[in-house]
Amino acid sequence: MSHTTTASPVISAGVRTDFLSHRNAAELVASVGVIECLRGMSLTIEADFMRWHDFDKSARVANHSQDGVIELMPVSDQQNYAFKYVNGHPVNTRHGLPTVMAFGALASVATGMPVFLSELTLTTALRTAATSAMVARRLMRPGSRTMALIGNGSQSEFQALAFHGLLGIRELRLFDIDAAATRKLKANLAPYDLDVVCCGSTAEAVEGADIVTTVTADKAYATILHADMIRPGMHINAVGGDCPGKTELAAEVLQRADVFVEFEPQTRIEGDLQQMPADFAVTEFWRVLKGEVPGRTSEQQITVFDSVGFTLEDDSALRHMRALAESAGMLEPLELIPELDDPKNLFALLGTGQRASRAAALPARAATPQPEVTAL
Numbered sequence: 001m002s003h004t005t006t007a008s009p010v011i012s013a014g015v016r017t018d019f020l021s022h023r024n025a026a027e028l029v030a031s032v033g034v035i036e037c038l039r040g041m042s043l044t045i046e047a048d049f050m051r052w053h054d055f056d057k058s059a060r061v062a063n064h065s066q067d068g069v070i071e072l073m074p075v076s077d078q079q080n081y082a083f084k085y086v087n088g089h090p091v092n093t094r095h096g097l098p099t100v101m102a103f104g105a106l107a108s109v110a111t112g113m114p115v116f117l118s119e120l121t122l123t124t125a126l127r128t129a130a131t132s133a134m135v136a137r138r139l140m141r142p143g144s145r146t147m148a149l150i151g152n153g154s155q156s157e158f159q160a161l162a163f164h165g166l167l168g169i170r171e172l173r174l175f176d177i178d179a180a181a182t183r184k185l186k187a188n189l190a191p192y193d194l195d196v197v198c199c200g201s202t203a204e205a206v207e208g209a210d211i212v213t214t215v216t217a218d219k220a221y222a223t224i225l226h227a228d229m230i231r232p233g234m235h236i237n238a239v240g241g242d243c244p245g246k247t248e249l250a251a252e253v254l255q256r257a258d259v260f261v262e263f264e265p266q267t268r269i270e271g272d273l274q275q276m277p278a279d280f281a282v283t284e285f286w287r288v289l290k291g292e293v294p295g296r297t298s299e300q301q302i303t304v305f306d307s308v309g310f311t312l313e314d315d316s317a318l319r320h321m322r323a324l325a326e327s328a329g330m331l332e333p334l335e336l337i338p339e340l341d342d343p344k345n346l347f348a349l350l351g352t353g354q355r356a357s358r359a360a361a362l363p364a365r366a367a368t369p370q371p372e373v374t375a376l
């Protein structure tokens with residue numbers, strides 16, 4: 001059974017916000033099955049890309065710091081507004097935190113009422129892999145069976161399983177500068193019918209691969225893939241170069257390929273594309289889906305998906321997870337927005353009489369904000 005969700009409105013009559021915790025999201029994905037969840041999410045994202053012009057789109061707002069970035073990503077159509085908060089801090093794993101952490105919400109456009117708040121750390125890994133598979137289905141050489149997977153961290157299992165479960169990849173060739181990450185990935189993939197080969201370098205991993213996925217994390221102009229590693233007919237799924245000053249592909253790789261992107265204005269700033277002149281030709285992928293332009297045109301063509309992650313995918317993923325969680329009874333009510341007898345009387349929330357006079361008697365110290373505490 002395929003778990004596809006429709007792009008139905010999320011308008012809610014009452015003052016109720018549903019919450020999906022990371023614990024419930026994980027339980028839900030495990031019970032549906034990762035591959036089945038990826039399949040449904042991929043179909044939901046594809047259905048939304050087919051409605052490209054229905055959405056009010058913008059590049060995300062990014063706040064950069066020395067070691068990372070924090071981004072806000074909004075999108076809306078006539079019914080739903082969605083946003084995601086996400087960071088990217090490659091140094092985080094040294095502090096015991098994931099590189100990428102996220103949460104997000106869905107709201108009704110008609111009222112502005114936030115109807116769903118969700119974890120998006122796990123969901124981002126799913127939606128990124130589901131998007132990669134949606135794109136590769138149109139761009140990879142038919143009959144592709146081998147994928148090199150460079151960067152074996154948090155995103156990697158999801159990428160591996162999307163390409164295996166949705167596109168028929170049978171052999172994975174792994175490389176990471178951290179051998180422990182590769183061992184972790186190999187162990188997590190053990191239950192699946194995959195030939196997994198651990199390699200000693202990117203060049204070795206890429207040798208003989210039909211598809212190359214790069215999903216490394218380093219806030220640097222890195223060059224993971226050099227032009228001499230690329231063979232005619234390869235599809236390159238470049239996922240890790242997703243913010244200014246952070247790349248994975250040599251410029252020559254892009255020059256030799258046809259390059260496909262999600263939302264061009266964002267990818268020009270954030271993708272591997274940031275290295276190329278402003279007039280370097282790229283194709284927004286929705287045009288391939290709609291049949292306006294071809295995807296792969298020959299066996300020899302080299303294709304690149306310069307993935308940076310677009311908020312429309314998060315909107316689709318939020319609605320997909322909400323629908324799954326609703327049917328599994330896994331949504332929890334969240335007291336986020338007050339329900340008022342008189343919507344003009346917000347002050348009534350504070351209570352009257354006794355409570356107010358008790359607060360007035362409290363020592364001033366209790367109302368003084370404490371200094372900010374840093375976790376790291």
Ligand SMILES: NC(=O)c1ccc[n+]([C@@H]2O[C@H](COP(=O)([O-])OP(=O)(O)OC[C@H]3O[C@@H](n4cnc5c(N)ncnc54)[C@H](O)[C@@H]3O)[C@@H](O)[C@H]2O)c1
Pocket residue numbers: 088090093099100124125128150151152153154155156175176177178181215216217218222224238239240241242307308309310
């Ligand atoms: N395009 C998107 O939509 C999207 C979505 C999510 C994450 N990302 C990006 O994907 C990347 C990976 O995310 P993650 O959550 O898996 O991070 P992670 O920190 O869990 O894993 C990254 C891995 O890359 C490895 N690595 C770093 N430099 C390398 C190199 N030169 N060669 C080989 N391996 C190298 C690290 O050792 C680490 O194991 C990040 O850059 C993140 O920002 C993109």
